[in-house]
Every structure is written in structure tokens, then in C-alpha cells.
Amino acid sequence: MTAPTLEDWQLDLGGVLLGPGTSIPVAEIEGLGRPDGRGELTEQPGADGVWAAPDWYAERKIRIDCAVKTPGDPAAARALVARLQEAADPPEVRTVGGAVMPLRIKWPGSPVKVMFGRLRKLEPEWAKAAFGWVPLDVEFAATDPRFYGDTEQQLSLRLGWLSSGGFTAPVQAPIRVSSGETGGQRRPGWITNQGDTATWPVITVHGPCANPQISHVESGRTLTAQAVLEEGQWLRIDTRPGQRHVVRDNGGHVLLTPDSDLGAFAIPPGRSEVRWTASDPTATCRLTVAWRDAYRSL
Structure with missing residues (x-):
């Protein structure tokens, strides 16, 4: 509606x-x-204040x-x-x-x-x-x-392309593809939070892939899911306050690595970059990031 x-x-x-x-x-x-x-x-015994x-x-x-x-x-x-x-x-x-x-x-x-x-x-x-x-x-x-923006924004990212050197035979699956520098070019996932305070994204990984890792470049924070997704399957990482959980399309829960902190994966005001890696034998998996601008006041 x-x-x-x-x-x-x-x-x-x-x-x-x-x-x-x-x-x-x-x-x-x-x-x-x-x-x-x-x-x-709390009062301080024997001291002011x-x-x-x-x-x-x-x-x-x-x-x-x-x-x-x-x-x-x-x-x-x-x-x-x-x-x-x-x-x-x-x-x-x-x-x-x-x-x-x-x-x-x-x-x-x-x-x-x-x-x-x-x-x-x-x-x-x-x-x-x-x-x-x-x-x-x-x-x-x-x-x-x-307070949040009325419109939810969304970014869709496929895995980054390979280096300009191409493949060296023989090639064996799974092929691990990562975002980053490629022949002098970059494949960034720009996120713009037009508010004045941090916001928390909802991240969805669509298979086929294994062990996806999502990184916020400016903060260096990462989220790594220990999961294998077949084609048509997905997992969702919700970092929003009061909503924080990781779930699969079948309702099952997904484990994150110990260094993955949902509460710390915040998107600051302004423009920042999200990258991700995963093992994918087909290079057809994708990731979506959804977020709203966040504000301290009206």
C-alpha cells in the first residue's frame, strides 16, 4: 500500500x-x-559530585x-x-x-x-x-x-570483477571473486546516509555462494557469515537496533564469526563504501543493502 x-x-x-x-x-x-x-x-562517598x-x-x-x-x-x-x-x-x-x-x-x-x-x-x-x-x-x-527518512534506499552489488589479466588455465571451481582494485579501476558500493547520525543497514546475500564477508571500508568493520547458499537461497543480516539477527530463507539461523559485531556495523552520515567477498562457482550471486537516512531530530 x-x-x-x-x-x-x-x-x-x-x-x-x-x-x-x-x-x-x-x-x-x-x-x-x-x-x-x-x-x-551515583553519589561518590567522601567526594563532591x-x-x-x-x-x-x-x-x-x-x-x-x-x-x-x-x-x-x-x-x-x-x-x-x-x-x-x-x-x-x-x-x-x-x-x-x-x-x-x-x-x-x-x-x-x-x-x-x-x-x-x-x-x-x-x-x-x-x-x-x-x-x-x-x-x-x-x-x-x-x-x-x-528519526528516519521516509524512503528506504537500496544498493545491489554483484561480486567484483577479476583482475585485467583474465584467467590462467586450468581453472577450478569454486572461483573466489572479491571487490577492490581492478586494473586501475574500482567497483565500489557507495552508500549515502543524508542524515546527521548513524544508521544501520539490512543486508541480504543471494546465492549461490559460500561464507560471504561484508566490509564497511571506512570503519574497517566486517561481518562474515558461516553459510553455504545454493541458487535461489538467501540469508539476511539485520543490524537495526531492536531487530538484530541473521536468518536464512528457510527460517534457520546463521552463525557469524566471533569478530562480527552487528551493533557496530553502522553507516555514518555522508558517503561511505561497502565491499563484499564470497566463494561462488558461477559468479552470479549478489548482495543488496537497504538503509534509511537517520536523524537526531525533526
Whole structure:
């Protein structure tokens, strides 16, 4: 389903528009500033001041004070409340650990940004429903406190070509092909994060290949999967906060080498390069990298 277009000050919650020009005007939004932190300040015995523990962000709690406004049409008001309830009810979101839904928002002077989380509260007041007026208390908990670009970007890479010298007979499979310098040329996989903070990609390797290794050139960090993929098979490496896992197309899990750190494989702001290697007897495997621009604020 195509996401609806947003105008300034509008929000999109599960395909239902809120804000100016809609049937759900918004009075106030809380939680768009700095998210709450998870860090303790511990008193130092016999010394001034306190010791500050590492400060991690908690979830971002978005509270929306709004109301359904359908003058003289209580049935339409009820239907809008029902649509909001239905948006958060699909089992693939509500009953699956880690699954989230988007909350999109358009602020003046900024592109549409999106947060991912769960609808935690939707409390209507029906006292004036007969007049088509139903105040709503809405709370959305974004599991990742960052704001993300509305559009997911994607890069597809085949294995790098061989050196300009060609093959030397006899050639035996598997042929190991790697990206890098080739006859004075480069085959880079450029990733551009147009935001102002790090983002985490979702990487998919499509077989046939064995033991793929993905590298972020600027940081030197690598992810190496211990797996053999046949043609038509794939594995997915999800590095996103709250989503971090590696899984195969058949639902099986994949082991990474001990030096592979999903949480450290972040894409910084600006342009950087991803390369990968694998053993492939056909040179037909490919890799896709999907990511969103990430922002600290609206």
C-alpha cells in the first residue's frame, strides 16, 4: 500500500492522517525532543559530585492530544477510531517480538520522517460523540528513538570483477571473486546516509555462494557469515537496533564469526563504501543493502 502524502504538521498513523486538513485535528504533540535516558547518577562517598553511568536512550514516547471531528456524523467518527485501532492490530505486528509499525510526520522545512514502534494507547472519549466530536488520547512508543527518512534506499552489488589479466588455465571451481582494485579501476558500493547520525543497514546475500564477508571500508568493520547458499537461497543480516539477527530463507539461523559485531556495523552520515567477498562457482550471486537516512531530530 502506498503511503499517503503528508502536508506540513500532518501525521500518518497506520494510513490514517492526523493534523490540519484532516478529520482529526491535533492540539499538541509531546515527545519529539530529546528522548528519555537510561543512566544512573551515583553519589561518590567522601567526594563532591556524582559518578555518571553510561547514558543510553530509552524508547521515544510520543503523546498526541487530538480529536475526531466529524460534525453531525457520529458514525464517521466511530469509523475513524476503528481504523486507528485496526492499524495497530495486525498479528504480524502485535504478536511478533520485535515487530513494529511506522509513525510518519511532516514538519515545516523538513522532509517526511518516520519512527518505528507500537501504538500503546488509544483512548477515546465518547461523551460528545453524538455531535461528531471524539477526543483521543494517543500514545506511540518508538522502540528506536531516532528519526528516519521516509524512503528506504537500496544498493545491489554483484561480486567484483577479476583482475585485467583474465584467467590462467586450468581453472577450478569454486572461483573466489572479491571487490577492490581492478586494473586501475574500482567497483565500489557507495552508500549515502543524508542524515546527521548513524544508521544501520539490512543486508541480504543471494546465492549461490559460500561464507560471504561484508566490509564497511571506512570503519574497517566486517561481518562474515558461516553459510553455504545454493541458487535461489538467501540469508539476511539485520543490524537495526531492536531487530538484530541473521536468518536464512528457510527460517534457520546463521552463525557469524566471533569478530562480527552487528551493533557496530553502522553507516555514518555522508558517503561511505561497502565491499563484499564470497566463494561462488558461477559468479552470479549478489548482495543488496537497504538503509534509511537517520536523524537526531525533526
